[in-house]
Structures are given as C-alpha cells and as structure tokens.
Amino acid sequence: MKKKGNILIIDDNEAMLVSLRMLLKNVCEDVQTSTNPNAIPTLMRRKRPDVVLLDMNFGRGINNGNEGLLWLREIKRMEPDVAVVLFTAYADIDLAVRGIKDGAADFIVKPFENEVLIEKLRAQLPAKGGKDRTDGQTSSLSSTVNGGIVSRCDAMATVMEMVEKVAPTDANILITGENGTGKEVLAREIHRLSRRRAKQMVTVDMGAITETLFESELFGYVRGAFTDAKSDKPGKMELAEGSTLFMDEIGNLSYPLQAKLLTALQRRTVTRIGGTKEIPIDIRLISATNRDLQQMVKEGSFREDLLYRMNTICLHLPPLRERKEDIIPLAEQFMKKFSDFYNKTPIEIDEKTRRQLLEYPWPGNIRELEHTMERAVIIGEAPLSSGGGLSHASYGEQPIPPTGVQRGTLASMERDLIARTIHECDGNLSLVAQRLDIARQTLYNKIKKYGL
Known part of the structure; x- marks a missing residue:
C-alpha cells in the first residue's frame, strides 16, 4: 500500500537511482533522486523530504564513508526531524554505528534485498501523511538555514x-x-x-x-x-x-x-x-x-x-529591508544562539514584536538585527522594548535623524552621525572617514561597535 510523504535519494550511481525509482513508485507518493550531494541543501529546501536515503561515498575511489557522514550531519542540522537512512556498499559496522550516533535512523548495505529496503523506508515514513513543517515560525526555521544563512525569500x-x-x-x-x-x-x-x-x-x-x-x-x-x-x-x-x-x-x-x-x-x-x-x-x-x-x-x-x-x-546580497520573509527566522536563530551562549531562557517573540521587527528598516542589516537580539537576551527584555531595544532612539522614529537633531546618549548620537554619513556617501567608507575626519580603522571599529 502506497504511503503519503516523500523520499529523497542521493546516490552517485544513476543506474541505481533508476532502479530505486521503479522499486519505490508504489511505496511512496513522491520519490526524488539526485547524483549530486551538493544539491542536498536546495532539494531539502524545495522538496521537504520525510526520509532521505543517503549514499556514503561519492568521490571516485573513496570508500571510507566520511563524505556520507559529513552530509548526514548537514542534513540533520538543516532539518533535525527528517529520517536519514544510510546506504553503503561496504558492510562496516563501525561506520554504521558512527552514522547512528550522528543521527541516522537506520542503514542498509548494498547489495540489498528489495523487501528489506522497502520495509526500512516504510518504517521511517510518517504514519499519517507528510510532516507539516510549515505551521508556525520556529518549527520551519531549520529547513531554511544553510550554513547559518537564512534563505526563505x-x-x-x-x-x-x-x-x-x-x-x-x-x-x-x-x-x-x-x-x-x-x-x-x-x-x-x-x-x-x-x-x-x-x-x-x-x-x-x-x-x-x-x-x-x-x-x-x-x-x-x-x-x-x-x-x-x-x-x-x-x-x-x-x-x-x-x-x-x-x-x-x-x-x-x-x-x-x-x-x-x-x-x-x-x-x-x-x-x-x-x-x-x-x-x-x-x-x-x-x-x-x-x-x-x-x-x-x-x-x-x-x-x-x-x-x-x-x-x-x-x-x-539584498539588504534586510528587502528580505522581509527572513527577518523573523533570523531573529529566532539569533535568539537561540545567544540564549545558549549566555545560558539564559529565550525571550518570546510575540506578535507585536514580530510586527515591529518586520516594519523596522534595519539600516545596519543582519549585523544590526544580530546585535539587537543579543542585547535583548542580555537585558532580558523583548527586542524592541524600552531599555532592551535598538541602540538609536525609540522604535518608530527615523533610524537616521536629520542633521541638527540632538537626542539620546552620546553613543547613540555618534552612531546616528556615522549611519547618516554612510548613507549620504552611498557606503563609500573612505569618503565617510574623510568627512568625519577620523582614521579609516577607527571608522571600521565604530561600525562594528554600533552594528552598522
């Protein structure tokens, strides 16, 4: 009986993939295959597989399984809940144990018996249709991250x-x-x-x-x-x-x-x-x-x-203001990162805070968002609340105030001046340093300090 859900198979042998597609067409609704392991991040993002059948060796003449273990860890980092079944032509129990320790659900050795392979894959498919990883912001975060890069937009x-x-x-x-x-x-x-x-x-x-x-x-x-x-x-x-x-x-x-x-x-x-x-x-x-x-x-x-x-x-790389879909996943990613680092309980990003994060133009882009979330974790308040939010003025005001406006602390005024000058000079930092009459290295230090 065909189950709902989808299987992704990564193996460098095209003939093997053809055979597996034929074998599994009556097992699962959707079977996707690829000979290129470098396509895994894209396929994980687009296909959202329930099960990945992963070969352990891709380089010609290489059979130590290290490449398969590397991609296993990468898959589990991108999508911790996906079931990975390892596929190897070498009956190495130690390698299989390492794979299981790294998060693999099971393994099968080539040459395999069709019934055994089908049984192992059926056991990993969801009981009631494919997994829904699109409900809620936090649960879908892992599937959008590649090497720390969020790419939902x-x-x-x-x-x-x-x-x-x-x-x-x-x-x-x-x-x-x-x-x-x-x-x-x-x-x-x-x-x-x-x-x-x-x-x-x-x-x-x-x-x-x-x-x-x-x-x-x-x-x-x-x-x-x-x-x-x-x-x-x-x-x-x-x-x-x-x-x-x-x-x-x-x-x-x-x-x-x-x-x-x-x-x-x-x-x-x-x-x-x-x-x-x-x-x-x-x-x-x-x-x-x-x-x-x-x-x-x-x-x-x-x-x-x-x-x-x-x-x-x-x-x-587009600016963060043009990547609205990525702002909340990035904020959640930074919240988890700094909560773990400072050993603090993560702060809830409620609906009001989400709207504020999405509406703010983020002139300092991802770096500014990261620093904002770190301050929120340290202070223990919502990212945009009083005392725990952005380094310039209060939320809702222009991030780069017009010339002559005096407000906030000396540090916030210095940040605003640098941000405004960068904007006026179209990002030409040599010209910014010249206008502000400071050394270029000093300017770089202040840019990093203020998250610009």
Whole structure:
C-alpha cells in the first residue's frame, strides 16, 4: 500500500537511482533522486523530504564513508526531524554505528534485498501523511538555514541556488551588498561547500590594512627585509595555499596596490618582500565589497582588468529591508544562539514584536538585527522594548535623524552621525572617514561597535 510523504535519494550511481525509482513508485507518493550531494541543501529546501536515503561515498575511489557522514550531519542540522537512512556498499559496522550516533535512523548495505529496503523506508515514513513543517515560525526555521544563512525569500533562495552550483568549482567570486548583509558568512558557506573545505579559509580585511602593510600582509617577507623583520613570514596568499582567500572590502584597495594584487593573481605566484624566489600559489579568490566597482572603473579608481579577474561570478546580497520573509527566522536563530551562549531562557517573540521587527528598516542589516537580539537576551527584555531595544532612539522614529537633531546618549548620537554619513556617501567608507575626519580603522571599529 502506497504511503503519503516523500523520499529523497542521493546516490552517485544513476543506474541505481533508476532502479530505486521503479522499486519505490508504489511505496511512496513522491520519490526524488539526485547524483549530486551538493544539491542536498536546495532539494531539502524545495522538496521537504520525510526520509532521505543517503549514499556514503561519492568521490571516485573513496570508500571510507566520511563524505556520507559529513552530509548526514548537514542534513540533520538543516532539518533535525527528517529520517536519514544510510546506504553503503561496504558492510562496516563501525561506520554504521558512527552514522547512528550522528543521527541516522537506520542503514542498509548494498547489495540489498528489495523487501528489506522497502520495509526500512516504510518504517521511517510518517504514519499519517507528510510532516507539516510549515505551521508556525520556529518549527520551519531549520529547513531554511544553510550554513547559518537564512534563505526563505526568493532573492536569497536564488543566491543560494547559485552558490550550490559554483561552490564546487574554483571560479573566483565577487560578493556585493551593503554593510552587514552577511558577505563573509556567504563566503564561508561557499568555502564549506567547495572542494577546498578541508583547509581553513584565510580572511583579510582590506579596509583594516594600511597601504604600507599591504605587501607584507599579503605577500609576506624574509628575514632582514626591514628593521622588525626578525624571521621569515609567509603572507596571506601563501597561507591560503590549497584553500580559499577571502578579501573583504576589496573596493578600498588603492589603485597602485590593485596592480600588485592583479600581478600575483595572473602569475599565480608571490614574492616575499626582500626575497627573490617566486612562490607558486593555488588559491580560490572570493572578494566582497559594499561599493559599486563598475562605477569605480568608470571613474578610474578601480582597475577594470582586476575586476574581470575576480568577478567570474557575482553574487549580490539584498539588504534586510528587502528580505522581509527572513527577518523573523533570523531573529529566532539569533535568539537561540545567544540564549545558549549566555545560558539564559529565550525571550518570546510575540506578535507585536514580530510586527515591529518586520516594519523596522534595519539600516545596519543582519549585523544590526544580530546585535539587537543579543542585547535583548542580555537585558532580558523583548527586542524592541524600552531599555532592551535598538541602540538609536525609540522604535518608530527615523533610524537616521536629520542633521541638527540632538537626542539620546552620546553613543547613540555618534552612531546616528556615522549611519547618516554612510548613507549620504552611498557606503563609500573612505569618503565617510574623510568627512568625519577620523582614521579609516577607527571608522571600521565604530561600525562594528554600533552594528552598522
């Protein structure tokens, strides 16, 4: 008798998938299959399976089951309630036990008997139709999160689908978006899904590096190259060998230094300061900026050839005000995160608070929302209540007050001034620092402090 619900099967053997579709068509209403494990996040989000039949080995010549265990943990993180049945050609009891400990519901060894497979899958299907994971905000949160990224809205779902396509390649990627939209989080998700994930991603904040330190930071130096060079030191590009190099705020790089970066990327070698040896580098470059690089090219402040080199794929992160569907899931995610971290009871996000969160424009984007939820947990009051809410004024007022308005604490006034200047300068942080007459590093510190 056919049961309601759906099964997702992930196996790199297409012939096996064809056989399973034929075998299970009378067992379950909906059977989806894929040979590509990197498609799992998209399929989990779109198909919402009740049961996942997961192969343990996908790489050619690899049969240790580690890849299957990795994807098992990822599936359980995305959807803790889904039943995962492990599929392996190797009767390794220890591997099966590890899988069960990591959350698998059962396992089956190839070659299998049809009746045994059907019995195991039937046992995991819901008794009365498919699971309803769309009722209520909290219960559906897990199915919308990929590597910490909530993608319920159409714009973000499109971004994540592209991420799943390009992550396994070595294509250079440019991530654009306003401050606080999660560009570094997306870069880490791309790295996590890449073939380079075994090595740690190396990050460099171009906005925090002075021009005089750029070469030593990126290319390294040899002993005696300058006064304080007491030993050889590899640069960030060397440290990212075989991994991913994430260059944040790439739009802040001066024109002369852009040429040096381009040369290293083209030659795929670096030469340490004071040295003569060319050191080969194998890196995958991900860059991020909140600036319009195409406009900077037109203005002559950014090299067009460098833009082409780092912009094989461009991913744009929309601001939070354009991601209304993601605000509540993000708020709940941050609430749980900080409640666990501070060992406090989570605060209820009631209907009134939900409306307030959705109506507020969030000029600081996800970073501001995260800081707001952290303050709420620490203080123990609803996110937007008196004393526990946003750092600027009271809710309902303009987040960036007009020039001349004086209100709130000195810190809130400083935050408002910085936020207004960033808005007036269209996110050009170099120009913001110039207008405010402060060092760029000081500006970065204050942006992080105030959640802008």
